[in-house]
Amino acid sequence: MPSTASSAEPQQILQEVFGYTAFRGPQAPIVDHVTAGGDALVLMPTGGGKSLCYQIPAIARQRAGRGVTVVVSPLIALMHDQVGALHEAGVDAAFLNSTLDWEQTQDVERRMLRGEITLLYAAPERVTTPRFLSQLDSLQERGKLSLFAIDEAHCVSQWGHDFRPEYRALTVLHERYAGVPRIALTATADALTRADIVERLQLEEARQFVSSFDRPNIRYTIVEKKDATTQLLRFIEREHEGDAGVVYCQSRRRVEEVAQTLRDAGANALPYHAGLDAAVRQKHQDQFLREEGIVMVATIAFGMGIDKPDVRFVAHLDMPKNIEGYYQETGRAGRDGAPADAWMAYGLQDVVNQRRMIDESPAGEEFKQVMRGKLDALLSLAEASDCRRVRLLGYFGEKSSPCGNCDNCVNPPQVWDGTDAARKLLSTIYRVQQQSGISFGAGHIMDILRGKTTEKVTQFGHGSLSTFGIGSEFSEAQLRGVLRQLIATGALTVDAQAYNTLQLTEGSRAVLKGETQVLLRESVSSPAERKPRREKTARGAPSPAAATLDATGQARFAALKAWRAEVAREHNLPAYVIFHDATLAAIAERAPATLEDLQGISGIGSKKLEAYGSDVLRVCAAF
Ligand code: ADP
Ligand code: ZN
Secondary structure, X not given: OOOOOOOOOHHHHHHHHHOOOOOOOOHHHHHHHHHOOOOEEEEOOOOOOHHHHHHHHHHHHHHOOOOEEEEEOOOHHHHHHHHHHHHHOOOOEEEEOOOOOHHHHHHHHHHHHOOOOOEEEEOHHHHOOHHHHHHHHHHHHOOOEEEEEEOOHHHHOOOOOOOOHHHHHHHHHHHHOOOOOEEEEEOOOOHHHHHHHHHHOOOOOXXXXXXXXXXXXXXXXXXXXXXXXXXXHHHHHHHOOOXXXXXXXXXXXXXXXXXXXXXXXXXXXXXXXXXXXXXXXXXXXXXXXXXXXXXEEEOOOOOOOOOOOOOOEEEEOOOOOOHHHHHHHHOOOOOOOOOEEEEEEEOHHHHHHHHHHHHHOOOOHXXXXXXXXXXHHHHXXXXXXXXXXXXXXXXXXXXXXXXXXXXXXHOOOOEEEOHHHHHHHHHHHHHHHHHHOOOOOHHHHHHHHOOOOOHHHHHOOHHHOOOOOOOOOOOHHHHHHHHHHHHHOOOEEEEHHHOOEEEEOOOHHHHHOOOOOOEEEOOOOOOOOOOOOOOOOOOXXXXXXXXXXXXXXXXXXXXXXXXXHHHHHHHOOOHHHHOOHHHHHHHHHHOOOOHHHHOOOOOOOHHHHHHHXXXXXXXXXXX
């Protein structure tokens, strides 16, 4: 089919179908490029608005007679809701996956083969089956294969944090359907992963669209771990009572424990990890998406593709593997643009654990080296005493200035000069190694420096070392901070294969010689007592979207929410798929009397106006 200008204007589709007035950030050029048949690689942070970048071209191209867009997505458990959201907007969409029975599958395939479906969602392992490919062949022959959208494209890369080998087979799309445009999208964008995606998916010719990765409404806070669960409880009580949130833990056991502790404290917490039955996992995910104020305690098995807009906080009780993972996970907070928190507790033990996992993995040395580098970058973020956001964005290659919305900007930490302590620690490690011929762990080294005559000190005769007791003025917490910092900057390593002993490195020398200054955050004994940022509108039912409404407006808003919950239940979809809170708040504020009054409110497209307009007016008329 010749490439002609599309007949439906993207801008018009944005308004008519989705009810939005303007494209956001780089959406407009992306949509134009893909609608015109160009290949694209889109790097945009979570919540940036990636879906419209392929949905609008799919609709435009379908209207121009080009047929079906195939959306490759790894998220079978979410396809139902994704497709449901499109149906609500009046778009012909469907999915093919194992949750359909034979008849349903045949029905979808028939409609697809007729070129009727605008967006067809399928997992990569389905897309690359001979059966599916032969169906695509048939579409292609009739000029009804419009576009491929490859979502979560970082899954193709082993450097990403969600590697899915099935993604590798997607090169067949390019090879077999060379003339069909492709758009790949991801929220992961460090340079290495990006290059890998381009190579693996053969997107060398594709235009790259890299957005700013900033998420200004998210406040980053990283605290030193003491009793992490208690710290988390306080954080939730102080700032997020009744809010929806996600708490990430490293292990399944921790997930279960923490979920229980939160429940005991009165929070509505659910566990999620790969050890749970698939049905239980799906149930908990549905509850999280459909009910309000649920705290999901999870391993990183949870979260990809979760588009719940009103997650108010993401907490890490254990340190993730790298900044990409941290950024992707924290990005799940505050997609609606309202204030949200990313909170993490970390400690020396996290560093040791992560190191061990890398060292003990069966991967090759080159891979391990990359992983260690990535861990170190995250560590130095955690140890930083300057703006977290500047560092985060810097990691993704973006320059910025202090943000005013991270812990270090809001409460600049006291900084102390740990150079002397660092030198004393390193020379103790050196001397112990010299004298005993073996290395020791952090606890013993600190004991020597602080002059504690422990059993071990006596046993190895370390009381006679020249550094014994010369650091008695330092607290253990201070020394731990110094050790973490030294590990973070590569001046010291932890040998996980030898009982987590501390080893000097090339980088130790500069510190020992006093050439490198070691500046540290003052260890804060209690997390800074900051004031809650916002008044809750109603206990247990906060809604930043409705914060500015007057009393009648609030009542209207509450009634609209109750109505929405009803509709969502009937349609078996999350409430935000019907209307976002922000849309309901805008309706409540406008107090509409006619259908015209509803026009132009963000989030009300023509299909929703037709389907729900009169109901909304009826609900509002009661006030
Ligand atoms: P991503 O996939 O990049 O994480 P989504 O596509 O889920 O982000 O979009 C995030 C939210 O922003 C969604 O609720 C979406 O409806 C909304 N959104 C996207 N683009 C626009 C726009 N141009 N105007 C208003 N809202 C938008
Ligand atoms: Zn900052």
